[in-house]
Amino acid sequence: MACSNNCTCNKDNSGNQDNSRRDFLVKGLVGGIGAAFLSGCSANDKTKPASGEKINVLTHDGKLVAVDKSQVANFKPHISEEDVRKGIPGKKFVMVIDLAKCDGCGKCTKACNKMHYLPSNKEWIEVLEMQDSPEMAPYYFPKPCYHCDNPPCTKVCPVDATFKREDGIVAIDNERCIGCRFCMAACPYSVRLFNWTEPIKPNITETTPAAENVFQSKKGCVEKCDFCPHMAREGKLPACVTGCPMNAIWFGDANEDAVTCYDGTTTKLSQLLEDGAAYRFMEELGTEPRVYYLPPTNRTYNAKEIKIENADSKK
């Protein structure tokens, strides 16, 4: 996956990167050795003693080989401002949320907040209680940013601080944002949050350009769910997906037609959408969200327990 632009060892791999990429993604996630994605390998280096621990790497001709861990050097690729604005090449990220499985536990929100150093009063992914009409059964409705393909927010930004990347992500550059909040007014899903006061800064150093930072909060600037691009670069899943024990959130690449959930199951996106009769929230607005919902049929939880806070819920 990320080897195509990050690895030091395979500089001429453009022709055969497709062969076992998905296989590799699955293996990487199941095996929990996702770090290999951004590891470069220095196979010629014989000076280090062997650790005995093997690690899978992708060679330039598309083969998976197990090499000793000591042979693999951790390599953080340089990501330029331009890379961040362009997005991860060849990708089209997509999310599927299975409303039948979501029991409203809110662990996705917690995982997300932990990942992005957000205080508990900020929610990039919000779990709402929905009820279409009083006669209908209520259900939980996790709402991340929809990363629309026709995004109303990026259209109105006066300084290109929020923009649509080629990989489908709608990102925010908080070194650019002037805080006019037009994007917040334009977003019909109330997804965007504003830093009304100085946020508490975590003790971390970030080397990537602002739009791919883990910590995005900046006083006087807008923030929102970013689909965890820093994780995607490493071939890892977003925090909400790995945080959802109900396997309700799937994340993947529409180009590969594959999505993965918490327990590592990878499935065909088109099949999942078809079998689950997927829909997108407020399709009639024409914003073309990149997040699909599977309707709350055969719920795995007791719907009657849900208390609706605000009765005038929609859809």
Next chain:
Amino acid sequence: MEKLNPEIRNQIEDELLGTVGRRYRQETFWVIFLGLVCVGGTVAWIIQLRKGLGVTAMRDYVSWGLYISLLFFFVGVSLIGALVSCVLRMSGAKWRYPLIRIAEAVTLSAIFFAGFMPVLDMGRPERLYFLITHGRIQSPILWDVVAIATYFIGSVIYFYLPLIPDLAIMRDKITDAPKWRKKLWRWMAVGWEDNLLQRRLLKKAMLILCIVILPVAISVHTISAWLIAFTLRPGWNSTIMGPYFVFGALMAGTAIMILIIAKLRHGYRLENYLTPKHFNNLAKILLALTAFYLYLNINKYGVPAFKMAKEEKAVLEDLFYGKNAFLFWFTQVVGLVIPIVLLSFKKIRQSVKWVVAASVMVLLGALINRYLIVVPNMLHPFVPIQHAQHGYATYNPTLIEWTITASSLAGFVLLIILLFKPFPVITMWEVIEEVEKRGEEEIGVENIVNPQNIPVHVS
């Protein structure tokens, strides 16, 4: 009517120049009072800059509040210049002459603060220059910046052009002024000799500007309307916004114009120049505009109210009998219906006091209406508001916000007063010329050619 007796001419000029640099007790009081309010606003602004927009009551749901409401108000009021100098000119209303400079001063002040409000509302005002260095011309905000800047420059020119001959009169007449002032007048009068060629050129320039500035003026406010009409939010997602804003603006501007000339009339003893005829005529315009605005309101609220589509319903219920019902019905009844009824009577239109009363009602209604356009819609988004933290699902402006809002309004009035200080309020040369050409009746002035009736200045 043949040329005026030079002595009378002289007297008219003397009288109109009498306000220049003169101190009036009431005016001094107002300048100090408004100045103090502005100082308070500046302090509030500094606090806001240091602590962030968290000191306001704006939060993620109501992300635009009083500042943006006021932006819409100021952009709106600025249209009065275009109304008086262009629309009245094209409709051949000769009584506009004594009003032109006042209207342009209101316009200048309003458009200045219209440009200022978004800066107050920005989370990162220090990045304002990004609009130039990283500007995206596809964004309506950029259009707004361009339109406001263009209209501001246009208004400055339109304020300056008819001032040139007056500056020449000041240069020639006021001999006891300080040297730097005389120098400034000489420089600003750009060698005006009042010959035929110069007059012809000046008039041509004013005509061209008048034609050019009208579409600019309309675009300025239409673009502000688009800031909200371009969103997909219930209540905002409407095609009526452009005309709704433009006509609401003309209405508010006319009301402000009436209030200002009413104040100037007594304050500067200009009863002979700003006469009941002007009030009557402006009242007629105000009547037409309020009636039309009521019609637009019926369309804006009535049409969705008939359908009661799910999303619109929440907003409409809030306005009709919800939390904002009092404000809504106030704008409709006190701000529109009562003034329409009042101004329909000839007797009331001819009474300056009643016209002023109606204007106050219209102005209050217009101010509240700006708030109602912005805030209630933001409290009813598509996605229901749940688990909102305290203060997120409501909007009760803080003291800081009210202070900044009040000081912006104070600054707007203060700037108008200050614009009247160095220059005569009435365009002298044009009024004299038109009185010579058409007589007092048509221009709306009274008794100015009769030297016996020139009132004595009391300060």
